[in-house]
Amino acid sequence: MATSSENPVERPPDRAMLAGLTPPTRPTLPRLGSPPVQSSDRTNHGRAERPRLASRRPRFQALAEVAIRVLAFTSIAAIILIFVFIGKEAWPLFHSAAIAREVTLAKMWFAQQWPGYDAPEHVWQPVSEIPKYAAWPLVVGTLKVTLIAMLVAVPLGVGAALFVSQYAGRRLREIVKPTVELLAGVPSVVLGFFALMVMASWMQQALGLDSRLNALVAGVALSFAIIPVVFTVSEEAFGAVPRSYVEASTALGAARWQTILRVIVPAAGPGVAAGIALGLGRAVGETMIVLMASGNAAILSASPADSVRTVSATIAAELAEVVFGGAHYTVLFFLGVLLFAFTLGTNLLGEFAIGRMRRRLGGAA
């Protein structure tokens, strides 16, 4: 893709490149790669002069600035509005007496002795004579699928990024990189359908699992959606390590693998961490793949061979039918708040890591 040409192998060890780290040029993924500053003198720090160029049309620029500002604030306002809305719908869970008769926070988080059950249990059965809203099976299910997805996606994503940025020749890189990034464009419903129809049967036969649909199938399918996220951000992090680091290491007599392991990986560490954090956020929130491939049984267990029901899939499957403002509805929105808070947390963590890497590289060079 276009980015590969923006990451030339030849990187001038000067500060101009590091200054270029700051403007993120992509809307979704923070850009760590260097701007197209070539080692030749021809380009003459083109990026720095662009504002002066635009000032020939000040009226247009002012208009564009206002428009961009409005757009930026609209998205912020939308996020705040969404959070307020979800929170408002979940709020009755904490104070409404009518809902407290059916469900309380304690009933959600502690095992209950239900009539017809032998021992106190965590049960998610919202449509029942006595509705039961235990949150742990859903939370544990979500974490289980996420963990499996991350265990697959992180080594593959980071490994591929390391290979593409350090070992692959230009030709190979221009094939591998767009291909991995293409994976990000596959709709999750397609991944889910593939997992449901094909992968589930393969994995059951290969591993001798009790049921076709389980956490393992869902987790592996989910990893396909996470790999491009981890890969893209990590690859850019590796690419952003200044040439001077590599040269210094080589000058000290380090072998290629020593340079990579001891210099490049530690320097790019926060960037890789950011990729992992962003991938984690995606994994927890992803709905369609797990809805289709996990079997959706709210089993509280540690076994990856068991079916799971994730928080996001539960909301998707049940919200359509619930009574507005009822206990079930409120609980689903409360789960939505949890999900929102968690993904917001991981994304902030990712941003923080990227910021740290910029500062570290900027300060060291």
Next chain:
Amino acid sequence: MQKRQAQGMGDRTGSRRILRAVTQGLAIATALLAPLAAAAGEITVKGSDTMVILGQRWAEEYMRAHPSATIQVTGGGSGTGISALINGTTEICQASRPMSAAEKEKLRDRYATVGVEIPVARDGLSVYVNASNPLTEITMDQLKLIFTGKVTNWKELGGRDGKIVVYSRENSSGTYVFFKEHVLKNADYTVRAQSMPGTAAVVNAVAKEKFGIGYGGAAYAKGIKVLKVKQDAGSPAIAPDEAHVKDGSYPLSRPLFFYLRNKPTGDAGAFVDWVLSAAGQAIVTKVGYYPIK
């Protein structure tokens, strides 16, 4: 137009309307598309996933005979359909279970009517197992034990040694509720029961799962084996075929309903009359369910 008025009546406050729009948008985009397409002569039919195929066949045939009519059929589950009827987003609701007292009350609160119930077909709710399963019949008690998780191996029922994989439906499904009431006697499904989004998904899952078991409408039974059901150990095993479903001797036979807010008139009335006519009921048989008369 009629439809939009009804919607307006149903919405008491602006926030409710927004709320409803958001949740329905999450559920099925068609709920949002329906008002866009609302034209004169358009009838919206929504509800039971069991009845989607049937409703669509009816709509196709009816539209062929009456080119001016437009009928839009969507699924989502009986509960979803009844909610839509109460919220005013559908004209006809298809349901594979009777409306509950609570739902009737909500309808009365909004429209001062308890709605009109029209049985349009009969279904023999079938029990599916994998084609390789040697079992041919099962008692209602055994079904309850399996679906509540008390029996977990086919060996215990005289089958092969293998862990039973239980397939159920999402809890918005009328079939889920019917099975829970009539087979589980309102006990909870086992937590190991996997929820499938539709009957076709259950059939597909059981067809691929050697030790699977599931339930659903008779019309979907393809590529799997349908078990005969016994009321208890001493009674005869009965297959969900026409004679036994119609006379009610099949233990899991059930009527399928249309629900409307008021007695159907105009376009909807003509459609309902046609569904109950010989032509409409012939389609019931063709799809795989059984005529009401």
